[in-house]
Amino acid sequence: MYVTADHALSAPASDANAVAGELRDRAEIVDALYRFGLGQDLKDRALFASAFAADAELDFRPAAGKWGGRPPVMSGRDAIVDTILTMFTGRVDTTHQVTNPRIAIDGHTARLTALVEAQHLLAADRAVFALLKNPYDVGLVRDGERWVIRHLRIDNAWYTGDPTAIFGG
Template sequence: MYVTLDRALTASAHDRAAVVAELRDRAEIIDALHRFGLGQDLKDRELFASAFAADAELDFRPAAARWGAEPALMTGREAIVTTILAMFADRVDTTHQITNPRIVVDGDTARLTALVEAQHLLVTDRTTHALLKNPYDVDLVRDGDRWVIRRLRIDNSWYTGNPGAIFG
């Protein structure tokens, strides 16, 4: 599930063009996850949608199972964007911090693992919150000069607060 290579880059240090290409890919791969987080935080539909492939899949079931919820698997960029933004619209404020990214690139596909800390606060009652520490397992595909998420699986290491009040 996790990227556990013993180094960041696979390109030979003597092949500068390959190193530059791999560094560009890695920056664009991480940016896809940043677009995912910031798009939610800003409630910016266009930015959030830009993180996903048209046939993307988002699996929040492993995380939600930690507090007894059973959400559906989300499939398709439009369904993912509509579902998540509608769930939080005018009701929940979020902030996402993304750390510990590990990446492996294989041609036009890539795998990313990261830790994401996601804070959720009810707009009408700031004392109702959920702070989640979630390992992300992400498959991505090249989309021109950028990368987009094809499959995102979100697990949960720990949480505080009341996720049931946030996610329903």
């Protein structure tokens, strides 16, 4: 699941243009995941949608399976955005923190692995929460000058609180 190369860049250090291009790609790749998290946190439909390809898939089953949840795989940018924002807006406040991003680029596709800590609090009762540490496995595609998520698989390393109160069983 993890990108485990023993170095960050594949462009030779002697090729400044290639290094600059790869660094730009890497910044845009991580930014897709930042748009995913901040779009949810702000309930910003346009920002959240900008993280995904039109044919994206989001698979939360590995994480939800840790507490007995059985969500379907969400398919399509519009369905993902509608489902998540409808589930959270006005009901759940979130914060997402992305760490340890590792990236492998292959032409116009890329793979990103990262750890995401996601705090979820019920708006009506802040004592009800779920704090999740989730390994993300992300497949991305180039979309002009930026990168977007084509496939996102979310697992769970640990959690505390009550995820069923946030996501259902």
